[in-house]
Amino acid sequence: MQFGIFSIGDVTADPATGRTRTEHDRLKAMVATAVHAEEVGFDVFATGEHHNLPFVASSPTTLLSHIAASTDRLILSTSTTLITTNDPVKIAEDYAVLQHLADGRVDLMMGRGNTGPVYPWFGKDVRQGIPLAVENYALLHRLWREDVVDWEGKFRTPLQGFTSTPRPLDGIPPFVWHGSVRSPEIAEQAAYYGDGFFVNNLFGPMSHFTKLINLYRERYAHYGHGTPEQAIVGAGGHVFVRPNSQDAVREYRPYFDNSPVYGGGPSMEQYMAQTSLTVGSPQEVIDKTLTFRDHFGHYQRQMFNIDMAGLPLKTVLEQLDLLGAEVLPTLRKEFASGRPSDVPDAPTHASLLARRATQPEEAAK
Structure with a gap:
């Protein structure tokens, strides 16, 4: 089981002081968080990708490359790579460069994003979100696995005899998770390719995400990648922890109320009752997180947000x-x-390299 930290990179005023950090300070804090996450034993650090205020995480590969130079073991990932508004050619090349610089410590999560106005900024139509995700990933998948690609689709200019450079490290593409909050089409896509499926279960009831994971597991087996129980599943979470729960609740309440994603909605207690949010003691974080397995089955990656608002x-x-x-x-x-x-x-990367040595045909998929 992998455990990780993810950040959405929001720049939000501290309600305790009224001070808003500069973008410079926020980016530096994300780096410091990743470095310390490795020091205390976490396996993964992931950053979101946003191109709108109040967020600073607009260039994940730049940020993760810097973190790679400051860490030795940490897997560097994304909590969203926008497969809809980014050119799949640029994704293929950017993340291959990062993969080389980080000696393979890279994977990424494909997502459509949750901010509609971003689409036209990049010349895309938000109403085409699902078709863009499907077509762009189909191309990206080929670019990482075929040395020369001829391709034609609906949303970008054709490619003739194109080679994405650099080629993936050791000929092994970064592992891909597909993130979804509500779309069964994305669960189907992850299952079709035998990729991972990640539910960022921050804002909805666990029963909703259980349905998506069950669909993914069923379709993963349908496409011949293994049994439903062998499908690769990840889950999100949000915690605020203090040695005792009373201090945690008292200290975090103004941050919750001021949050760009929580504020103005249900109360903190309602969110904790219905979602993955845990504000409390270490034991309460343990107890709540262990219940995720009851909903999702045995899964492979658990990520926590700890730096929002x-x-x-x-x-x-x-x-x-x-x-x-x-x-x-x-x-x-x-x-x-x-x-x-x-x-x-x-x-x-290491396990996929070992798998190729024993199952070359399966590893090439």
Whole structure:
């Protein structure tokens, strides 16, 4: 089981001080968070991709390349790569460069984004979101696996005899997750390619995401990639942790109310009752996170957001210390308990390289 931290890179005023960090400080804080996440034992750091205020994470490969130079073990990922508004050729080349610089410590999550106005900024039509995601990923998948590509589609100019450069490290493309909040078409797409499926279950009831995961598992088996239980599943989460729950609730409430994604909606208690949000003690984070397996089955990656809504870097690093010391060891032990031997781990560059050595035809898919 992999455990990670993801950031959406929002620039939000700290309600405790009224101060809003500069974009410079926010980006530097994301780097510091990733570096400390590795130090306390997390496996993955992921950044979102946004091209609108109040976010700074507009260039994931630039940010992750910088983090790669400051870490040794951490897997570098995205919590959204916009497959709809980015050119798949540019995605193929940018992430291949990152993969080389990070010595293979790279995967990424494809998503459509949740901000409609972004589409026309990049010459796209939001009403074509699903067709764009399907067509663009079909091209990206080929660009990473075929040295010379002839291609023609609906949404970009044709390619004739095109080679994406550099080629993926060791000839092995970065592993891809497909993220979805509501779209069964994306679960189908992930299953078709045998890729991972990730539900960022922050804002809806767990039963909704269970249906998407069950669909993905069923279709994964339908396409011959393995049993439903062997499908590669990831889940999101959002925590604010303090040594005792009363302090956590009291301290985080103004940040929740001020959040660009939560504020103005249901109360914090209602969100905690219905979604993955946990505001409390280390034991409460453990208890809530372990319930995800009841909904999703045995899965491979659990990601947490801990830095949203103007939280100062000092507070974020304190949470990392608590999570690393008091939460991760127990979660690793409990998630391993009862895990069937045929349920695979999340793919890494090393595991895909080893798989190619023993199953070259299967690894090339």
